[in-house]
């Protein structure tokens with residue numbers, strides 16, 4: 424199968440087979456064509472050429488209706504649920520529509536929903552609005568919806584990015600359970616350890632081509648990385664060498680009622696302070712306070728020796744604090760604007776000539792620079808963000824805030840959805856930035872990421888600091904176990 428978007432050849436000569444009751448993982452770098460492949464099979468994009476064979480029926484191209492009839496279901500990352508509708512309605516409505524029902528039978532809606540939830544062994548309140556559920560539970564609703572439409576093959580495009588470890592385990596168990604019921608799952612993920620845990624077969628994409636299919640018993644993480652990137656990837660380890668120990672940012676007994684309490688720390692030039700903990704630890708809320716988006720109830724924020732209270736992000740940015748937010752779709756960028764416009768947005772004053780007229784060449788130069796240094800895979804800087812692959816959108820958001828030259832750079836889960844190879848580059852950039860004197864706060868769940876980048880670490884749990892590790896503590900052999908023990912402590 425072939426598929427291009429303008430000048431971008433997203434899929435080249437890809438052949439891919441899924442057997443019944445098979446768990447088939449699909450891995451590859453950002454922009455290697457994974458999501459495009461899924462959308463082509465599901466009837467969202469017509470392929471340029473090739474053939475799609477579903478249950479023995481051949482289609483030169485398939486439309487969404489045909490794909491659903493053949494039992495193809497996709498669980499996209501945004502899950503495409505109706506937030507204000509109930510669990511039962513979300514699970515059963517598509518089936519009613521697929522069956523061309525003209526009358527809605529509420530009792531039947533509840534029955535269909537209850538049956539699907541039971542099939543995956545989960546109990547959720549049928550009458551709860553989906554917007555009140557956790558991401559993990561919304562995902563289960565999406566899976567039940569797929570099952571109610573008689574799915575034979577479910578594609579899951581990066582289903583685990585926003586889940587905690589426990590939630591990931593539950594999802595993987597459900598995937599195994601679907602397999603035991605004869606349903607096939609194609610699972611896309613950048614977390615290679617997960618992939619190997621459940622897969623029967625692993626396929627690797629690189630630059631729109633399939634490198635190969637491997638039985639999961641024959642693969643290991645190193646080899647997958649090598650085939651995905653064509654090189655060996657090693658994360659650089661950060662060492663602070665800065666001589667000036669004056670604090671840039673001091674946080675003293677900071678509290679936001681019900682969100683976090685009594686948090687204190689100091690970051691100096693060249694520090695990369697890690698903030699870790701399980702979901703609900705209060706890290707994001709804390710970051711939002713520092714960025715003027717979540718008022719504090721008590722405590723102090725001292726920036727370069729002066730106490731500050733930010734009530735808007737504008738004030739925070741003006742004072743030299745930047746935040747790369749957790750959720751790029753809603754907070755990080757303008758999806759329907761170009762790369763150029765996105766990276767220029769926070770620094771328009773620097774992009775203007777005297778008199779306040781925007782200098783288009785300067786903007787283009789800055790965008791070209793960002794694309795080059797962060798290795799964004801794209802046809803060009805005029806591409807709208809919504810047409811970039813997920814991981815490449817993340818790189819643009821990162822580039823946008825790094826470009827503001829902040830005194831304090833807060834990164835909230837900056838490599839979610841980013842492939843292993845690009846992580847290496849992003850880490851190099853973060854470290855270079857710190858080495859030049861920026862004070863960095865890195866919020867992350869990934870222990871390898873923290874160990875590569877941070878020279879100090881704070882572990883939070885349910886809004887409180889439960890552990891502090893300085894650089895020497897971070898170099899001991901059992902540091903992973905220690906961090907896990909702190910996260911799980913009571």
Ligand SMILES: Nc1ncnc2c1ncn2[C@@H]1O[C@H](COP(=O)(O)OP(=O)(O)OP(=O)(O)O)[C@@H](O)[C@H]1O
Nearest residue numbers: 428433453454455456457458459810811812813814
């Ligand atoms: N609607 C579109 N218009 C133009 N280009 C597109 C569109 N969708 C995808 N592309 C391009 O096709 C290529 C493959 O993108 P795709 O989303 O399939 O990658 P991916 O493997 O899913 O990456 P990621 O891991 O980052 O999600 C990329 O270069 C992307 O920019």
Ligand SMILES: [Mg+2]
Nearest residue numbers: 457458812813
């Ligand atoms: Mg993708």
